[in-house]
Amino acid sequence: MTVLVALNAGTTGTDPMVSDQYQVRLVGVPRIQLPGSDVAIGPAQRRAVFAALALRPGQVVPRDELVAAVWGDDAPAKVTGSVYTHISALRRVLDKIPAPSGQPVLTASRAGYCLTVPAERIDVFQFTRLLEDARRCGSLRDTDGERKALGEALAIWQDEPLAGVPGPAAATQRARLTELWLSAVERHAELRLADGRHEEVVAELAELVCDHPLRENMHRLLMLAMWQGGHADDALAVYRQAKQLIADAAGIEPGRALTEVYERIKAGERPSPRTCGPGARRQVQLPPRAQPFVGRAAERERIGQALAAVGRGRGGSLLVEGGPGTGKTALLLETVAAARAAGHTVLWSATDELAAMTSVDLVCTAAEANATAGVVDGLHQLDRCKSAVLALAAQAPTVIVADDCHWARDRIVRDLRDVLDAAAGLPLLVVLGARPYPRGAELQRVVRRIRAGGGCIELGPLSPGELHELGSAMLGRALTPDAVATAHRLTGGIPGYARSFLAVDGHARLGGRDHETGPVSAPGCQALVELITAQYSVLSAPTMRMLATAALLGGSVPRAALAVALDAAPGVLTEAIDEATTAGVIDADGDVMRFRIPVVREAFASRTPQSVRSVLHEELAARLARAGMAAELVGKLLLKAPGALVKDWVPDWLLASVAELGASAPSLATELLTRTIRQPFATEAQRAAMLAALTRILLPSRGLAGVGALPSARLQAAGGVVHPVRKIPVGTQ
Structure with missing residues (x-):
């Protein structure tokens, strides 16, 4: 159109x-x-x-x-x-x-x-506006208006959006718009099934299910259309094919909604537009619950008390707050399950990151809990269904569970605040989930209000004991105490990171692994890297560049060294550090900034391809050495870039810094001296000086009584002339 x-x-x-x-x-x-x-x-x-x-x-x-x-x-x-x-x-x-x-x-x-x-x-934008019109009509039960708006929206869709456009932004928008289109196609099919137009639906969906084999709702609608057209055997064949596709791709069984249609057809029920159209049972696409769910006992008890209170007619609000990966969504889904078990009306809300719009789905009403699968959808945008939400709460205890509120536009949050105002006088509990960053001004006001009322639940890391329980349940065998301690250190106890790490059998690599090389560099951990980088993609480009550079420099980086490495103006660097601190990526302790979680540092380091990393380490080492930065930091970078040791500036820098290195990091100094002495470009004078420095570092660490073997081996490996220890003058020690 x-x-x-x-x-x-x-x-x-x-x-x-x-x-x-x-x-x-x-x-x-x-x-x-x-x-x-x-x-x-x-x-x-x-x-x-x-x-x-x-x-x-x-x-x-x-x-x-x-x-x-x-x-x-x-x-x-x-x-x-x-x-x-x-x-x-x-x-x-x-x-x-x-x-x-x-x-x-x-x-x-x-x-x-x-x-x-x-x-x-x-x-x-015409497409999304028409979808919004359709949703509004649906919430008002205006079926004709919804059908018309959906038809006009789908007429716009003639091809893949942004076809042939490269870049990450286009890829993300393509995925988002395609998901909206598929949802619109499914809803339009439901409306046509209600009109008995099953032949149209079969013709349309038979091809689409091949292109989108994991969309269970599309398989379900195709089965219903075939069933309505009198082809029950074909509908059962669609289920068997869908089951195999889902098992092959995801390793799981089909969901309840799809299986239920299969069972009804197999039982010989007679179809009708009422059982196939928009009034039929539909599955709200909630995220999957975390399996196993461990820990959070105190938090679940607090939510349970609030659910009990709303059952007694007393409303309220809670905020589940935590950084990326802390398990906000997992706890909110447990809240949904508990509220449904209590017989409350449950609304699930989630905010889209790109569109910043909030959808609201009716998950379960008390009246339908036993009569149906317990799931229908249909309220959609919060600003267009406030009256419907309040009407539900006036009839029965109601719980709104709203995830990812940090993405919501201020207009949406103002509508949410109106619902919070009404909650005090109704059996209505509002449970919000949000990150500390980013947040708009309106959400900050809502957060301050909930916090003042004592309704804030802050999610921290899992304890080592909880991490042991999680790992043992996921892997089917108990983790050793050392493995638990190492996994806890690497992931910070953050559930999302721990799950991704353990999912690739990460604990098999635990023990003795230095977090500077880290677990995410191992094969199979790319999903963890993608998870972490996606969670922090909201940060500004200067902050992302700062974090990637800091990750290459190490776990703890002096601010002055970071300024030299980035060649950044002080104001720009301060803004980037402040933003990263607010987002919970780093701790800025005086003049030193530290990544809070080792795997987050490693994920940012991995943003730089391995083939480029060595070159950058070499360049950063030279830049920091010229600026007179800490010798230990320069030395670590040199060891990460073996090619840097052949640079002609290294021997002089090393000899000038060896006293500082010998005092702060003798093993690092020993390694640098041993490797540099071997380089063919070093002069005889430089070799002699480095050999003497190496001797001074090695001998005092063991005393004169028993130092013969290791220092001699070290010196010999370094290419120096070995003298028995007893012949070395005391003054050279």
């Missing part, structure tokens, strides 16, 4: 290509659609720049965010010039679109670039 909206401004000039009737098309290959023709954007990266701007219409997109969106972590050295080139080319294309004010459609400022195209002229 093509919608052309005329701007107030008239056509500019005489160029027939310039028009005030246009659409920005991001579904398919990005392009500008004019009456009778399409205007191409250009090559792939230019389309990626355009898409990144078009997905945030009317907003200034900073240059570093634009670079991250298009090039990700592999940005070329001269990426700024590439951005300017693409922006200049886009201006020539976009000159065909006059703005109402007569100003350029694409503007630039010191802050970044802005595409001043109204959102209603961009097809993906």
Whole structure:
């Protein structure tokens, strides 16, 4: 469906290509659609720049965010010039679109670039607006309006969105929009089944289930359509195929909703539009519960008390607060299960990270708990269903469980605050889950209010005992005390990290592993790296760069050394450290910043490819040495970059720093001296001086009585002339 909206401004000039009737098309290959023709954007990266701007219409997109969106972590050295080139080319294309004010459609400022195209002229925003209209109609039980809005939304979808557009931002948006489209297809199919149009549904879904084999709801709808059309045997075959696909891909059994349809068909029930359409039993797509769920006894008891209170007619609010991986969602899902077991009406809410919009699904009503599978959906956006939520609470004890509230727009949070105001006078419990960062101003007000009322539940790490229980349950064998202690140190006891680590049999590698090399560098741990980096992707580009550099420098980094390594202005570095501290990634202790959790440091270090890491270690070592930074830090970097030891500056630096190294890190000094002495470029004078320094470090550590074997072996390995210990003058010690 093509919608052309005329701007107030008239056509500019005489160029027939310039028009005030246009659409920005991001579904398919990005392009500008004019009456009778399409205007191409250009090559792939230019389309990626355009898409990144078009997905945030009317907003200034900073240059570093634009670079991250298009090039990700592999940005070329001269990426700024590439951005300017693409922006200049886009201006020539976009000159065909006059703005109402007569100003350029694409503007630039010191802050970044802005595409001043109204959102209603961009097809993906038309698509999401129509989906919102459909959801509103659904909440009002306006089936005709919902069907019409869904049909118009699906008519926009002619191809994959952002087709052929490279970059991480496009990939993320493609996945998000595709998920919205698939959900709309499924809902539209339900409405048509209610009208008895099963043949249309079979024709449409038979192909889609092959493309999306893990979407259980799509398999369920296809089974219902076949069943409604009198093809029960074909419907049972669809179930068997779906079961095999799900088992092969995920290693699990089909969910309750799909299995229930299978059992009804197998039992010989007769289908009808009522049992197949929107009034039929449907499964809300809650995240999977953590298996096993360990610990959090005090927190679960506190939530249990609140659930008991709402059952007695007393409402309230709780905040489950914690950083990434601390298990907020897992605890909220346990809350849902406990509330359902108590017979309360349960609403599950989750905020989408990219759209910052909140969906609300009716999980279970007390009246339906025994009569159905206990799950229906349908309330959707909070700002459009406040009255329905309050009406539910007026009828029976109701619990709203809202996850990822830190992403919610201020408008959504204001609606949530209105619900909190009403909770005091109703049997309504609101349980929120949120990270400490990021948070908007409205959410901060809500958090302060809940905290003042004593409703804040802060999630810390698991204890070693709880980690032992988790690991033993996951691996089917008990972890040794040493393994538990090491796993706890590496993961900080954070449940999400511990689960990912143990899932790849991480404890088999525990014991004796230095956290500087770390577990996430081992094969099979890429999922843990991706989990951690995705959780902190909200941080600004300067902060991410700071953390990646600090991770290469080590677990604890002096602020001065970090400033030298980044060549950053003090103000920029301070802002980055403050942001990372607020997000819980690091602790800034005076002049030293430390990663709170070793695996987080290793995940940030792994953002730099292994092939590049050695070169960066060498460059950082040289830069820090020239600036006179701590010898121990420079020495560790040199050992991480073996090629650096052949640089001609190393022997002189090492001899100048050996006294400091010998006092603070004698083993490091010994290793550096032993390796550097072997290098062919070292002069005889440098060799002699390094050999003498090595002797001074090795001998006092064992006294004169029994030092013959190891120092001689060390010196011999270093290529020096070995003298019996008894012949070494005392003064050289």
